[in-house]
Amino acid sequence: MTLDDADCEKCEELLQGYLDRDLTAEEVAVAERHLGACDYCRRRYRFEAELRRYIRVSASERMPAGLMAKLAELRSTAEGV
Amino acid sequence: MSESGAAEPEEEAGRRIASEARERVRFEEEALGFADQVYRVARRMVGTREEAEELVQDTYARAFRSWQSFTPGTNMRAWLLRILTNLNTDRGRKIQRTPDSQPLEEGDYYLANRLAAAEGEQALDQDRVVERLSQGGVVDALAALPHDFRDVVVLVDLGEFSYADAAQILDIPIGTVMSRLHRGRRILKQNLAEETLS
Numbered sequence: 001m002t003l004d005d006a007d008c009e010k011c012e013e014l015l016q017g018y019l020d021r022d023l024t025a026e027e028v029a030v031a032e033r034h035l036g037a038c039d040y041c042r043r044r045y046r047f048e049a050e051l052r053r054y055i056r057v058s059a060s061e062r063m064p065a066g067l068m069a070k071l072a073e074l075r076s077t078a079e080g081v
Numbered sequence: 082m083s084e085s086g087a088a089e090p091e092e093e094a095g096r097r098i099a100s101e102a103r104e105r106v107r108f109e110e111e112a113l114g115f116a117d118q119v120y121r122v123a124r125r126m127v128g129t130r131e132e133a134e135e136l137v138q139d140t141y142a143r144a145f146r147s148w149q150s151f152t153p154g155t156n157m158r159a160w161l162l163r164i165l166t167n168l169n170t171d172r173g174r175k176i177q178r179t180p181d182s183q184p185l186e187e188g189d190y191y192l193a194n195r196l197a198a199a200e201g202e203q204a205l206d207q208d209r210v211v212e213r214l215s216q217g218g219v220v221d222a223l224a225a226l227p228h229d230f231r232d233v234v235v236l237v238d239l240g241e242f243s244y245a246d247a248a249q250i251l252d253i254p255i256g257t258v259m260s261r262l263h264r265g266r267r268i269l270k271q272n273l274a275e276e277t278l279s
Contacts, residue, residue: 016263047210062121067137
């Protein structure tokens with residue numbers, strides 16, 4: 001760690017809330033002030049943001065062909081109601 | 082006023098039935114428009130593609146039956162997922178309890194630290210550094226999460242639901258969503274580090 005370890009620890013704690021946009025204005029300011037001065041934390045924030053996108057892409061599986069037709073058959077109008 | 086007393090109620094009833102039928106068709110079409118998104122979430126909540134397909138079909142069967150309990154103008158995707166998670170729980174997943182003791186939890190930097198230790202701090206500066214983790218590894222790490230954590234992570238990070246929507250879908254307090262989400266993500270990163278970097 002490049003700066004005070006306690007600051008990096010605090011920054012690590014704020015990571016998820018920061019990316020979720022769930023921090024107070026003061027917390028955002030604390031995180032951004034630290035990130036502006038600390039490459040160690042800045043790299044890790046960037047990594048986390050990319051990781052989230054990568055997880056979403058990797059774990060996302062399209063609906064199998066044919067399922068839509070099966071679902072459409074469940075419609076009331078398909079039963080002739 | 083001038084219309085005959087007998088014909089009017091019949092006409093009205095006919096109009097009401099026709100308008101309800103139109104509403105129902107609209108509802109069904111809107112619901113089907115979410116099928117792919119519903120499937121993507123379902124796929125990560127259960128073990129296999131077949132189970133996911135079955136779960137989505139059961140969800141739509143129930144949704145089409147109880148379409149009148151949906152409040153127009155509210156979030157239909159969340160409403161469908163609520164049905165889906167209920168059905169999934171009914172399928173006996175309750176047996177699969179979350180263990181009381183979780184492995185010692187690492188911090189949020191854990192995975193990045195492990196990558197940096199293996200490949201050097203500068204590796205984190207490279208574009209696409211996350212792609213060193215295999216996509217299959219990501220899927221496995223997600224599947225290895227205890228299901229209480231996995232459901233929240235899947236809804237928020239894959240389904241892109243808000244904390245509030247996830248709380249409503251799972252019928253748990255929003256604070257529980259947040260703590261499970263935060264812990265779930267940390268455990269996921271630990272799993273990823275163990276499975277793909279060791």
